[in-house]
Amino acid sequence: MRMQLLHLYWNEFRKRRKKTSLITFAIAWGALSLLLLMSFGRGLSNAGSVSFKGLGSTMIMVTRGQTSKPFQGLPRARRIHIHMEDLELLKRQIPGIALISPEANNSHDLSYRGKESNRSVNGVYPCFAEMRSQIPEAGGRFINDLDQEKARRVAFIGWSVARELFGDTDPVGKELRIEQTPFTVIGVMKKKQQSSMYQGPDSETVYIPFSTFCQIDFQRFLDRIHIRPAHPGDALFMENQVRRVLGRKYRFADDDANAVNFWNTIRDYETGAKIFKGIEMFLSVIGALTLLIGAVGVTNLMYAVVKERTREIGIKMALGARRRHIVMQFFLETFAIFFKGTLWGALIAFNIVSLVNLVPVGYDDFGIEAYLLRPIFSFDILIVFLVVLFVLVFISGIFPALRASRQNPIEALRYE
Amino acid sequence: MIEFRNISKVYKMGEVEFVALKGVFITVRQGEFLSIMGPSGSGKSTLMNIIGCLDTPTEGFYYLEGENVAGLTFDQLSTIRNRKVGFVFQNFNLLPYATAYENIELPMLFNGKKAGARRQRVSELLEMVGLSPWARHRPTEMSGGQQQRVAIARALAMDPPIILADEPTGNLDSKSGHEIMEIFSRLWKGGRTILMVTHDPAIAAFSQSTIRLLDGAVQQDGAAT
Numbered sequence: 013m014r015m016q017l018l019h020l021y022w023n024e025f026r027k028r029r030k031k032t033s034l035i036t037f038a039i040a041w042g043a044l045s046l047l048l049l050m051s052f053g054r055g056l057s058n059a060g061s062v063s064f065k066g067l068g069s070t071m072i073m074v075t076r077g078q079t080s081k082p083f084q085g086l087p088r089a090r091r092i093h094i095h096m097e098d099l100e101l102l103k104r105q106i107p108g109i110a111l112i113s114p115e116a117n118n119s120h121d122l123s124y125r126g127k128e129s130n131r132s133v134n135g136v137y138p139c140f141a142e143m144r145s146q147i148p149e150a151g152g153r154f155i156n157d158l159d160q161e162k163a164r165r166v167a168f169i170g171w172s173v174a175r176e177l178f179g180d181t182d183p184v185g186k187e188l189r190i191e192q193t194p195f196t197v198i199g200v201m202k203k204k205q206q207s208s209m210y211q212g213p214d215s216e217t218v219y220i221p222f223s224t225f226c227q228i229d230f231q232r233f234l235d236r237i238h239i240r241p242a243h244p245g246d247a248l249f250m251e252n253q254v255r256r257v258l259g260r261k262y263r264f265a266d267d268d269a270n271a272v273n274f275w276n277t278i279r280d281y282e283t284g285a286k287i288f289k290g291i292e293m294f295l296s297v298i299g300a301l302t303l304l305i306g307a308v309g310v311t312n313l314m315y316a317v318v319k320e321r322t323r324e325i326g327i328k329m330a331l332g333a334r335r336r337h338i339v340m341q342f343f344l345e346t347f348a349i350f351f352k353g354t355l356w357g358a359l360i361a362f363n364i365v366s367l368v369n370l371v372p373v374g375y376d377d378f379g380i381e382a383y384l385l386r387p388i389f390s391f392d393i394l395i396v397f398l399v400v401l402f403v404l405v406f407i408s409g410i411f412p413a414l415r416a417s418r419q420n421p422i423e424a425l426r427y428e
Numbered sequence: 429m430i431e432f433r434n435i436s437k438v439y440k441m442g443e444v445e446f447v448a449l450k451g452v453f454i455t456v457r458q459g460e461f462l463s464i465m466g467p468s469g470s471g472k473s474t475l476m477n478i479i480g481c482l483d484t485p486t487e488g489f490y491y492l493e494g495e496n497v498a499g500l501t502f503d504q505l506s507t508i509r510n511r512k513v514g515f516v517f518q519n520f521n522l523l524p525y526a527t528a529y530e531n532i533e534l535p536m537l538f539n540g541k542k543a544g545a546r547r548q549r550v551s552e553l554l555e556m557v558g559l560s561p562w563a564r565h566r567p568t569e570m571s572g573g574q575q576q577r578v579a580i581a582r583a584l585a586m587d588p589p590i591i592l593a594d595e596p597t598g599n600l601d602s603k604s605g606h607e608i609m610e611i612f613s614r615l616w617k618g619g620r621t622i623l624m625v626t627h628d629p630a631i632a633a634f635s636q637s638t639i640r641l642l643d644g645a646v647q648q649d650g651a652a653t
C-alpha cells in the first residue's frame with residue numbers, strides 16, 4: 013500500500029468521520045475492563061497460591077485417626093496414634109522421601125520481663141522450616157541440626173508472639189521463659205500469608221528443637237509427621253505408601269481412609285490453583301465480552317461510514333481501484349478507532365494497577381485486601397489481550413470492508 | 429479498437445425489467461472522436477459504462493482492443509479501467525477531501541507507479557490543463573470549469589488510449605464548455621480515441637462523427653459530419 017494512498021485515506025478518515033468519540037469511549041471502556049479484570053484476576057490467583065504456600069505447598073501431613081472398618085478380627089473405631097519410631101520406619105520403607113519431621117505441641121506460659129502470654133510451643137526438626145515456608149527475619153535463624161542434637165534451649169518465634177512479648181525491641185538473643193525455663197530467641201518468622209492452618213496461625217507459635225521439647229514436655233505420641241516427597245507429582249502415591257506402612261504396623265486396612273489422617277497440601281494446592289485459574293478465566297471472559305460490545309458498535313459505525321462514502325468508493329473503482337484498495341481503507345479505519353480507544357483504555361488500566369499496588373497490604377490478618385489489591389500485568393496477559401483485540405478488530409472490520417468492496421461500481425457512482 | 433456485437437443491457441428492479449440497450453452494434457476505430465446523442469434515458473450513459481468496463485452487458489459481445497471483456501474478474505476490469513480508459517463525468521466526480529494534485533495522482537496510486545514518475549506526470553498534466561497554481565486546492569475551492577479540467581487531467585494520468593466523457597460540459601457555462609472542448613480537440617489530435625455523450629449540437633460539432641440512441645437502440649444516420 014502506497015504512503016500517498018494511506019495519506020489520502022487518513023485525510024478522508026479525519027475530515028469525513030462520523031462522530032467517533034462515543035465508539036472510541038466504548039472501546040476504551042472495553043479494553044480497560046478486559047485489562048483490569050485480567051490483571052486483578054491474576055492478582056487474586058497469585059494471592060491464592062501465595063497463601064497456600066504459607067502452610068507449605070509441597071508436603072504431606074500425617075496425624076492420628078480412628079479406624080473406620082474392622083480389620084483381621086479387630087473392631088472398628090480403634091484410635092491409632094503415631095509415634096516417634098514411625099519416623100524411622102517410614103524413612104526406611106518408603107523411597108522418595110526428601111524431608112521428614114515430627115511435630116509435637118502443647119500450650120505453655122511464656123514470659124519476657126514481666127510480660128506474659130500463653131501460646132503453643134512446638135517441637136520440630138530443622139527441615140520443618142523448609143516444608144512449612146518459615147523464613148527467619150534478617151538477623152535471625154531457624155533451629156539447626158546442632159540445636160536438635162544437643163537439645164539446646166533455643167526458640168524460633170512467630171511475629172505475633174514477638175510483638176506481643178518484645179514490642180519494638182529485637183527479640184533475637186533475648187531470653188524468653190517457657191514455664192520458667194529460659195530459652196534464647198534465635199529468630200523471628202518473616203511475615204507470610206497463610207490461608208490454611210491447624211491449631212492456630214504460625215505467627216502465634218513458638219518453635220523449639222524436638223529434642224528439647226521432649227525434655228520439657230513428655231508426650232507419648234506425636235501430634236504430626238510432615239513429609240515432603242522428592243517429586244511433588246508423587247504426592248498421592250506417597251500418601252498411599254504411608255497409609256500402607258502404618259497400616260501394617262498398627263493393623264488397619266490399606267483402604268481405611270480415617271485410620272490416620274492426611275493433609276496433603278500438594279493436592280490442596282493443585283485444586284486451589286485450578287479454582288483460582290477458573291475464576292481468572294471467568295473474569296477475562298467477562299472483560300472480553302465488554303470489549304465485544306464495543307466491537308459491535310464499531311461494526312455498526314463502519315457500515316454507516318461505508319454507506320456515507322459510497323460515491324467515493326464508486327469514483328475510486330472507476331479510476332481503477334482494486335478490491336483490496338477499498339477493503340484496506342475501511343479495515344484501516346476500524347483499526348484506527350480500536351487503536352485510539354485501546355490506547356486510552358490501556359493507559360488508564362496501567363495507571364489504576366500501579367496506583368492500587370501502592371496500597372499497603374498487611375500479612376497478619378490474611379484478609380480480603382491481599383487478594384484484591386495486588387493486580388498484576390504479565391507478558392502472557394498482554395499476549396492474550398492483543399490476541400483478543402486483533403480477533404475483534406478483524407471480525408468487526410472485515411464485514412463492512414467487504415461490503416464496501418463488493419459494491420457494483422455503477423450503483424456506487426449513482427448513489428446520492 | 430472498440431467493438432460492440434449485439435450488446436443488450438437489462439436492468440432488473442425487483443419484478444420489473446428495464447431494457448436500457450437492445451442489440452447495439454458499434455465499432456470505434458483508433459483515433460476516432462465520436463459523439464453520442466439522444467434523449468435522456470435513451471441509454472447513453474449505460475453504453476459508456478459498458479465501454480469503460482464499469483458495467484457489464486446482459487447479452488452480446490464486447491471486444492476492447494480485440495479482447496473479449498466478458499468473464500474478467502473485478503480486479504482485471506479494474507486494471508482496464510485504470511490503464512485503457514479515462515472517465516470524465518458530468519458532475520466531475522472528484523474526491524472532495526483530496527487536492528487537485530491528489531485527485532490527479534490517484535489512478536497512478538492504484539497502479540503502483542514510482543513516486544518520481546508520479547510527481548512528474550501530475551505537474552505535466554496540471555500544466556496542460558492550465559491549473560499549475562491550483563495544485564494544492566480542493567475541489568470545493570474551484571469553479572466548475574476548473575474542476576472539470578482537473579477531472580480531465582486525472583483521466584489522462586495513466587495515459588489511456590481511450591477517453592470516455594459523459595456529458596462533460598453538461599454542468600458548465602458555455603465559455604468553460606468551450607475551453608473543455610478545446611482540450612478534447614487537442615487530445616484527439618494527439619491521437620487519442622474519444623467518445624463523448626452530449627445533448628448540445630454545438631458541442632457535438634467538435635467531433636468527427638455522431639451516433640444517436642433512441643430507447644436503447646442506435647439510429648443509423650451516423651455518417652461523418
Ligand SMILES: Nc1ncnc2c1ncn2[C@@H]1O[C@H](COP(=O)(O)OP(=O)(O)O)[C@@H](O)[C@H]1O
Pocket residue numbers: 422423439440441446447448466467468469470471472473474475
Ligand atoms: N442501475 C440502474 N438500475 C436501473 N435502471 C437503470 C440503471 N441505470 C440506468 N437505468 C435506466 O436505464 C435507462 C437508461 O439510462 P442511461 O443510460 O443513464 O440514460 P441516459 O444516459 O441516456 O440518460 C434509464 O431509464 C434509467 O432509468
Ligand SMILES: [Mg+2]
Pocket residue numbers: 472473474594
Ligand atoms: Mg446519462
